[in-house]
Amino acid sequence: MTNLPSLDEIRRAPKVLLHDHLDGGLRPSTIIDIARETGYSGLPSTDTDNLRQWFQEASDSGSLERYLETFDHTVAVMQTPEALRRVAFEAGEDLALDGVVYAEIRYAPEQHTEGGLTLDQVVEAVLEGFRDAEAKYGIRVGTLLTAMRHAARSQEIAELAIRYRDQGVVGFDIAGAEAGYPPTRHLDAFEYLQRENSHFTIHAGEAFGLPSIWQAIQWCGADRLGHGVRIIDDIEVPGGGEPIRLGRLAAYVRDKRIPLEMCPTSNLQTGAAKSISEHPIGLLRKLNFRVTVNTDNRLMSGTSVSQEFAKLVEAFGYGWDDLQWFTVNAMKSAFIPFDERLALINGVIKPGFAQLKWAVGRP
Ligand SMILES: O=c1[nH]cnc2c1ncn2[C@H]1C[C@H](O)[C@@H](CO)O1
Ligand SMILES: [Zn+2]
Numbered sequence: 223m224t225n226l227p228s229l230d231e232i233r234r235a236p237k238v239l240l241h242d243h244l245d246g247g248l249r250p251s252t253i254i255d256i257a258r259e260t261g262y263s264g265l266p267s268t269d270t271d272n273l274r275q276w277f278q279e280a281s282d283s284g285s286l287e288r289y290l291e292t293f294d295h296t297v298a299v300m301q302t303p304e305a306l307r308r309v310a311f312e313a314g315e316d317l318a319l320d321g322v323v324y325a326e327i328r329y330a331p332e333q334h335t336e337g338g339l340t341l342d343q344v345v346e347a348v349l350e351g352f353r354d355a356e357a358k359y360g361i362r363v364g365t366l367l368t369a370m371r372h373a374a375r376s377q378e379i380a381e382l383a384i385r386y387r388d389q390g391v392v393g394f395d396i397a398g399a400e401a402g403y404p405p406t407r408h409l410d411a412f413e414y415l416q417r418e419n420s421h422f423t424i425h426a427g428e429a430f431g432l433p434s435i436w437q438a439i440q441w442c443g444a445d446r447l448g449h450g451v452r453i454i455d456d457i458e459v460p461g462g463g464e465p466i467r468l469g470r471l472a473a474y475v476r477d478k479r480i481p482l483e484m485c486p487t488s489n490l491q492t493g494a495a496k497s498i499s500e501h502p503i504g505l506l507r508k509l510n511f512r513v514t515v516n517t518d519n520r521l522m523s524g525t526s527v528s529q530e531f532a533k534l535v536e537a538f539g540y541g542w543d544d545l546q547w548f549t550v551n552a553m554k555s556a557f558i559p560f561d562e563r564l565a566l567i568n569g570v571i572k573p574g575f576a577q578l579k580w581a582v583g584r585p
Contacts, residue, residue, distance in 0.1 A: 227542055229532040231582055235545060236323045236574035237527045238552035238566075239516055241423075241448055241483035243368075243397070244329035244348065245296045246519025247313050250274040256299040256308070260337075265295055274524070281522035284493035286429040287399050292522055300329075301337035306347035307354070314355020314363050320526045323570050324556060327352070328366035328395050331382060332375050341382050349390045362566075364392035364558055366423070369411065371396045371403040376411035384418050392557040394422040395448065400429040405438045412442040421445045421557040423483065427452035428494050436471055439480065446555055450475070450482040451494050454502040457509070466509065476511050481555035485518035486533060487525045499537040507544070514552040542582075546575040 227235075250273040257265050266280075267273045281289045300306055310327075317325050331344040339347075345367070352363040367383040369376035376396060383394045394415055396408055405412075405424050415422050425448035426438035432455050438444040447453075456469035468476065475482075484503050489495040495502065506513050515530050517523065531548075534540050553567050 225541075226535050226539065227531075227545060227582075229528060231578065232528045232531045232535070232545065233321050235321055235528075235531075235542075235578055236549070236571050237321050237531075238514075238549050238556065238571070239317060239322050239325040239327075239527050240446070240481070240514055240552050240555060241485055241516035241518055242313075242317075242325060242327050243519050244309060244313055244327050245293055245300060245333070246522055247316070247327075247517070248296050248299070248309055248521055249312055249316070250277070250521070252309065252312060253296065253299050256305045260299065260302065260305070262298050264298060274521075277521050278524045281491045281519070284491070286401075286492040286494075289492050289522065290399060296521070297333045298336075300334050301339070303339065303343060303347040306334060306344060307351040310348045310351025311354045312351075314352055314361055315359060316520070317363075317527070318355065318359035318361040320528050322361060322527055323574075324362045324364075324553065324558075324566055326364045326366050326392060326557065328368045328397070330368040330370050330397065331379060332370060332373065341378070342385070345382060345386050345391065349386070352390060362558075363390070364556070365390050366393045366395045366557070367391055368395040368397045369408065371398040371400070371405070371407065371425075373398075376408040377414060380411040380415050380420075383415070384420060387420065392421065393445075394420065395424065397425045397448070400425060400434060404434060405442045405444075409442060412444075416443055423448050425449060428489070429492060431455055432471060435475075439471075439475070444480075445557070446481040446483055447475075448483050449485060449489065449494065450480075451484065451489055451502050453482070453511075454505065457505065459505070468509075476509065479512045481512045481514055481551065482506065483514055483516050485516045485523075486530055487523040488518035491523060497537075498533050501537070503534065504538050507538075507548075512551050512555060513548065514555060515548045516552075542575060542579050546571070549575070 369379040423446040428449035456472035
């Protein structure tokens with residue numbers, strides 16, 4: 223027996239998830255059910271295990287663009303209020319059963335109007351599903367509304383986020399293919415959100431490098447970075463006992479405690495990192511960047527928060543203190559009010575980890 227936290231033990235720890243796509247986390251069985259009910263005939267398989275495997279393999283191409291093609295099938299079955307509510311409830315349920323106590327789940331409302339729903343109807347159906355999961359499991363779920371970076375609806379989606387800010391929408395995001403679609407295309411939306419005292423994160427530094435991160439932070443004013451792995455390009459590790467040098471952007475990100483929503487398995491699939499043990503998260507954690515650990519797309523990556531943690535434990539030898547550090551980082555970086563974050567840190571996360579460390583008898 224090793225001294226490191228096991229997957230089963232990690233499942234019992236109170237965890238926080240900031241970067242998880244609703245349309246990237248469906249259960250294969252649910253996709254098949256809804257496809258049958260709604261007459262969607264485009265699925266690559268109608269067998270649960272085959273479909274699960276298909277999503278993972280099709281997402282393994284090493285290209286973000288190819289990875290994103292798999293969402294055609296999940297989005298296709300998320301076009302009715304019933305389907306959206308079911309998918310949202312099940313996401314909350316799956317996370318709660320994995321030990322997640324607070325989650326921010328994101329999706330792009332503009333992708334769910336093919337069946338005739340309005341943007342408001344989409345948001346309301348998803349919020350209902352999350353509320354059902356909260357009531358049943360005690361998990362807390364905040365919604366982030368995403369605008370697609372290749373489209374031109376970000377201002378509209380930002381306004382939608384503000385309209386539902388008191389009903390569970392806690393922030394905004396942009397996602398989609400990164401190369402060729404810089405975040406500054408959506409500057410109006412970001413400036414509007416800032417004027418509204420709102421919060422947003424931007425997918426940046428995943429499939430494109432430092433200029434994307436620089437724009438997201440210094441032009442758009444992002445509160446957090448989705449992925450941000452390429453910040454590593456601004457860090458020099460000379461070796462031979464020489465000190466590590468941070469460029470100005472990397473230093474800014476660390477000094478300002480800008481949270482990095484890191485998603486290790488997803489990064490391997492899209493080619494943003496070669497292996498877990500070579501993933502920049504190891505160095506960034508050592509350098510005390512505000513690193514958080516996330517799933518991105520549980521279906522495409524066949525993962526969970528606990529599994530992401532278990533992989534990091536295996537690659538870097540992390541112990542309970544490290545896992546607690548990632549978790550507190552994530553809770554500090556959430557988009558809900560400060561007093562609520564503090565209550566979860568002091569009332570749930572710290573006591574939960576203390577109890578677990580005591581139960582397993584090691585730090
Ligand atoms: O890792 C990602 N990078 C960029 N875009 C992504 C990623 N994962 C999911 N998306 C896209 C596809 C979804 O349809 C959309 C909204 O959740 O966000
Ligand atoms: Zn993402």
